[in-house]
Amino acid sequence: MKICVTGHSGAGKSTLAKILGEKYNLPVLHLDATYWYGEWQYRTREEQAEIVRAFMAENSEGWVIDGNYFKICLERFAECDKLFYLNYNRFFCFNSAVKRYKKYKGEIRGDCPCKEKFDLEFALWILFKGRTRKRRNEFNKIISESRGEVLAFKTRRKLNEYLKNQV
8 A cells, every 4th residue: 555645734744654654564754854854954856756766666565655745756646545635724733833842842753854943934834834825736736636545634533533443
């Protein structure tokens, strides 16, 4: 099985990817880990795409990839069997990101190789910049082009109900 997890910043994409990876015994790739390295330095699109394509090739039987990065390796969406879209409201995502920051402040999480931070730029991204019409259109385009089953969730409660009811 091949699974993509997408959604707004702070929605819990990486947490869901980890849960799905464990549930289906699949390797997980967090796109934040392909984009960022060191102290919030970033890789080029070409470098990122190379990492993602190599991961997909090495795990051709199945994988979980979480993240948006709509200009990187879009074939992942065409190849996925399931696409989870976490379409939570901005305030839920903001509060989740603040909680994550408090939990991991100054530490490196498994899904992002940089020390956890929360700054004004990130707050504005969660609340406004990441929710523009252009971004909504990007989400809609990816969803419409995915060949797999699309599972969209507007609340964490609905996602948890879905996960609980899976065998």
